[in-house]
Amino acid sequence: MPQREYGEEELRYLRRVFKSGRLSVLAGGKMQGRFERAFARAHGVTHGVAMNSAMSVLHASVATAGVGPGDEVLCDPVCVFGAMAVMYQRGKPVFVDCLPVTYNMDPAQIEDKITGRTKAVIVTHVGGLPAEMDRIVPIARKHGLLVIEDCAHALFATYRGKRAGAWGDIGSFSFQASKQLSLGDGGMAITDDEKLAKALALHAGAPTFHSIAYGLHYNFRMNEPTAAIGLAQLPKARRACRELVQIGRLWDAAIEGCPWLVPQRGPKGAQSTYHLWVATFEGERHGISRKRFRGALRKHGAPFSVGYTNRAAYQHPVFVQVFPRGAYPKGLCPNAERVVPRMVLGYTMVPLEKARRAAEALRAAVEELS
DSSP, X not given: OOSXXXXXHXXXXXXXXXXXXXXXXXXXXXXXXXXXXHHHHHTTOSEEEEESOHHHHHHHHHHHTTOOTTOEEEEOSSOSHHHHHHHHTTOEEEEOOBOTTXXXXXXXXXXGGOOTTEEEEEEEOGGGOOOOHHHHHHHHHHTTOEEEEEOTTOTTOEETTEXXXXXXXXXXXXXXXXXXXXXXXXXXXXXXXXHHHHHHHHHHSOXXXXXXXXXXXXXXXXXXXXXXXXXXXXXXXXXXXXXXXXHHHHHHHHTTTOTTEEEOOOOTTEEOOOSEXXXXXXXXXXXOOHHHHHHHHHHHTOOEEEOTTSSOGGGSHHHHHHSOTTSSOTTSSHHHHHHGGGEEEEEOOSXXXXXXXXXXXXXXXXXXXX
């Protein structure tokens, strides 16, 4: 069942690290390289670059795209992390509205947002559901843009038979405590481009070489114990993701026939790995308020939340601090502004029996209000 399992396999790898006395790749440790290669192979690409967080991967990816003050990067308006990575480089996030059922970037709106200052596009696979990369990548190629996939939710997810993260130029993965592959913290970039891999690795190593600084690089290195645990967890995460799909379908079935809960649905050929189960609350159209729905969930003990952040990404307080007031006006991305406060979220990384009880509780709440 999809729950955290840390045991003898992890200890075996950790003992090797401790016995070697090399807790860093800079000291000659081998686990980081092994983990990078194993993760890359698992996603059908040639290079992996391990870092201390997915946020570091996104930041390094934006830096590798050459983004600086005044440059623009296209971002989705549901999750804020890609936009923050752009802001770290003093660039400007430009938001492309989402599709209302997938929550992912709408490919049809991308080209109108591209200007002479655009350097890259960051595509988030929200909840674990892949975006329409077969439509997005050709547009980016036409305009010479780097494609960065934010796969923090989408470990082992597939679109048209290809892994999320392998469609664009760089895939960014998270190993934060809540994710499918949980190392407490950590991240991985994957790419098929050797030049990009080397550029990313400059930020994942030391910012100097023999105490000489050759460039303004960051120090996002993953340590050897974390990489060792990652090696042990990788096959377990594969199994967990298969079970997360079962749980996602179980919760979809719990709301089947309910006209005011719309489950997240992807394009043909997309398989989510359900870091989060997502649906849209449309109760107001049926005389049911969000407050009543939350009350019914609590009454029946259904472990689902409503509203996510209750705002589009550009409505987070940080944007007022960094950009002039009015730079991101209300109504900029109407789909995102409408659906984010109506997102119903369920965290799937729970034992299967607990997931079944959650499905029953969700169904009971639906039936009470219907």
